[in-house]
Every structure is written in C-alpha cells, then in structure tokens.
Amino acid sequence: MLSRITLRQMEYFVATAENCSILIASEKIHVSSPSISAAIAHMESELNVQLFIRQHAKGLVLTEIGERVEEACTIILCEASDLYSLSSDFTGSMSGKIKVGCFSAFAPSIYAEVIHGFANLYEQIDLETVIDGVCQHSCHQFTN
Numbered sequence: 001m002l003s004r005i006t007l008r009q010m011e012y013f014v015a016t017a018e019n020c021s022i023l024i025a026s027e028k029i030h031v032s033s034p035s036i037s038a039a040i041a042h043m044e045s046e047l048n049v050q051l052f053i054r055q056h057a058k059g060l061v062l063t064e065i066g067e068r069v070e071e072a073c074t075i076i077l078c079e080a081s082d083l084y085s086l087s088s089d090f091t092g093s094m095s096g097k098i099k100v101g102c103f104s105a106f107a108p109s110i111y112a113e114v115i116h117g118f119a120n121l122y123e124q125i126d127l128e129t130v131i132d133g134v135c136q137h138s139c140h141q142f143t144n
Contacts, residue, residue, distance in 0.1 A: 007080055014070060049066075
C-alpha cells in the first residue's frame with residue numbers, strides 16, 4: 001500500500017534521482033546519507049522494485065520503473081506543495097523563503113529597520129540575509 005511511503009521519503013528519492021548520487025543529494029538537501037539510503041531502501045521494499053542501478057564509478061542510474069516512480073513522486077510532491085499555496089491564498093498569509101542581500105556599509109541600518117521588522121511581522125517567512133555575497137543567517141525558520 002502506497003500510504004506507507006512518506007512525502008519525505010519521496011523528497012529524498014527525487015533529490016537522489018536528480019543528482020544521480022546519494023552524497024550530492026545529501027549535501028543539497030542537508031540530510032544524512034544513511035537517512036536517504038534508508039528512505040530509498042524503504043521505497044524499494046514497499047514497491048517491491050529496484051529503483052536505481054548502483055554503479056560505483058558512475059553513481060546511480062534510475063531503472064525504467066525508477067524513472068516512472070520519479071515522475072509520479074515529482075507530481076505528488078508538487079501537488080502537496082500546492083496545498084500550502086492554496087491555504088495561504090485562502091487565508092492571505094505569506095510563507096516561504098526570501099533571501100535579501102546588501103552591501104556591508106548598509107547592513108546595520110537595513111537589518112535593524114527593515115529586515116528585523118519584516119521578520120517579526122511575517123513569522124512564516126524564512127528570511128535569509130546575505131551581506132557582500134556571504135550568507136549570514138536565517139532570521140526565522142518556521143514550518144507550515
């Protein structure tokens with residue numbers, strides 16, 4: 001039964017398929033390699049199929065069924081993501097991630113007056129500051 005496969009496992013699988021590597025997917029989505037491997041193994045067990053061919057020199061290659069599963073997972077993940085958009089459209093609330101950058105000379109006044117005020121007003125926004133091209137931090141990290 002597909003209900004035993006979680007959205008998170010699908011996210012891990014799709015990230016791995018897109019990068020042809022568990023290690024690269026791990027770095028991009030900030031999840032440990034063993035967690036991604038376990039998610040893929042669980043999906044393979046639940047579906048009773050092999051999703052990847054593991055080639056040590058070339059990384060991972062999707063099997064034919066793996067390609068179909070990736071397409072289906074991508075659609076499911078997009079639909080799930082649309083639920084948040086739908087609810088925020090209905091309630092008028094904003095959520096998501098915004099990256100704001102500025103030069104270091106302006107940072108003290110912009111952070112204090114604009115960024116901090118915005119972050120407090122819109123707590124569902126993950127606001128990331130970049131000063132002189134260097135990521136500083138996220139002011140808020142809330143889940144939907």
